[in-house]
Amino acid sequence: MEQRTVLVVLFDGVQSLDVTGPMEVFTGASHCHGPDEVPYRVRTASLDGAPVRTSSGLTLVPDTSLAELTGSCGLTGPAGFAEGAAPHTLLVPGGAGTRAEDAELVAWLRAHAPRARRLVSVCTGAVLLARAGLLDGRRATTHWAYCDTLARDHPEIDVDPDPIYVRDGHVATSAGVTAGIDLALALVEEDLGRDTALTVARYLVVFLRRPGNQAQFSxxxxxxxxxxxxxxxxxxxxxxxxxxxxxxxxxxxxxxxxxxxxxxxxxxxxxxxxxxxxxxxxxxxxxxxxxxxxxxxxxxxxxxxxxxxxxxxxxxxxxxxxxxxxxxxxxxxxxxxxx
Incomplete structure (x- = not known):
């Protein structure tokens, strides 16, 4: 069985559920298999490897730094990921921290995120992808409260404010907070089949799965x-x-x-x-x-x-x-x- 690395990017002001929701889905999928068949290896990384404080006050300690993953101290250098470090899925969560102009993080995403086989954002993580130019010419969504802003600031993106998640090629963006769980379940179903995704959904006591084009609001x-x-x-x-x-x-x-x-x-x-x-x-x-x-x-x-x-x-x-x-x-x- 192919083991897929899921790399979750952390930063100060990140929304904790944007991080933990998808992580619970991917790790739950791994629990469905024996110890010799672990389909996902989930890792977290901040720019410098230092702990980050979420928007709710929770402190998260990353596994590593983005600099270490890219094989050098230069976060934006051309070398790319160190050997074997390029993730299958790169997940960028949202949160209040995305409203800060973090040029270093955006530069890292611009230089290295395209090397991931699958690029995913949750909530306003789409804002970071947009600033890095990674959503140009694509259809995307984000939290309903920020769709108008995303469309205004990035007219090159086809922003759809209605669905809970959107797939455009290898790039997937989701709406606010719990929609990241829906998207993660859809990705697990794509990777491992419906039975595994259903098992994870049952364990998390969520519906598998809300259709991606279901409206964000009643x-x-x-x-x-x-x-x-x-x-x-x-x-x-x-x-x-x-x-x-x-x-x-x-x-x-x-x-x-x-x-x-x-x-x-x-x-x-x-x-x-x-x-x-x-x-x-x-x-x-x-x-x-x-x-x-x-x-x-x-x-x-x-x-x-x-x-x-x-x-x-x-x-x-x-x-x-x-x-x-x-x-x-x-x-x-x-x-x-x-x-």
């Missing part, structure tokens, strides 16, 4: 809360009655507004159209029914206001990149082994 969190009471009541009504008549005319009548006025006011106050809001609510409700009940796809589609299974299938493929039956199969796949 419909209620994605949209702003309307300021006016009638519109807030309509938002709540949509959430509580996804199978009802949620046409603009019906919702406008509930808000005691004309359809045209309602549509304008709803978008102005929530940041999305009534139709898009209803679509997100219905997909989320359908997901919960598929996860938590044994109702058939046809029954779920009626309960969520789709009318036909085909209409729900189209909505699922558009929103999640998978059909309802496949979504349920992934969620309820049996887990038979334990690390």
């Amino acid at each position: 419909a209620q969190l994605s949209a702003q809360t309307a300021q006016r009471e009638p519109l807030r009541e309509v938002q709540q009504w949509i959430t509580e009655h996804p199978g009802g008549d949620l046409s603009v005319d019906a919702l406008a009548e509930r808000a005691r507004l004309s359809p045209r006025h309602f549509a304008r006011a709803f978008q102005a106050e929530t940041g999305t159209t009534p139709g898009k809001y209803v679509e997100r609510v219905r997909v989320e409700h359908a997901r919960r029914l598929l996860e938590d009940t044994s109702d058939g796809v046809e029954e779920v589609s009626r309960a969520c206001g789709y009318g036909t299974p085909e209409a729900m299938r189209r909505a699922f493929v558009k929103a999640l990149g998978t059909a309802p039956a496949e979504y349920r199969r992934r969620f309820h796949s049996p887990l038979t082994t334990h690390p």
Whole structure:
């Protein structure tokens, strides 16, 4: 079995869960195999090998320094990684520390990160990759709060604010914090197969695996809360009655507004159209029914206001990149082994 080195870059102000979440996934995958077959060797490194303090105050002691890994005291020299030190996966976490202009770390990434076979960022780790020019011409994501900034500062990057993670060739970027676990599980599944990834997910008590193009937010969190009471009541009504008549005319009548006025006011106050809001609510409700009940796809589609299974299938493929039956199969796949 090929052993893949996973190198996690540390720096002051790093988000601790961006580091430990993916590390638990990769080391958990190794625990699924015998002592003679360890698929991942996980290492951590800071610039000088000194301990770093995370954004939550936790102190992390790295295994080594980036200088040692690159075979010299010059962090940005052309020599590259020392023999046998080039990682299979180089993971750059995020955190408040990415907002500091750490020219030395960015220079190291620019010089040496391209030598990794797989380049991964969690949360605002994408900001460091962007500064190093490693995301130029690629599609990428980051924590929702920093997507606009990343797109503004780096117009050469196709920033997608919606998915929890994005794959573009050998480069993978993820959204905030726990999305790094989802991405790590996807990488383990790619490397070692679904059974191993399912085992790790069960041990960590997480869902394997949220589709990468699943939205970072629920419909209620994605949209702003309307300021006016009638519109807030309509938002709540949509959430509580996804199978009802949620046409603009019906919702406008509930808000005691004309359809045209309602549509304008709803978008102005929530940041999305009534139709898009209803679509997100219905997909989320359908997901919960598929996860938590044994109702058939046809029954779920009626309960969520789709009318036909085909209409729900189209909505699922558009929103999640998978059909309802496949979504349920992934969620309820049996887990038979334990690390």
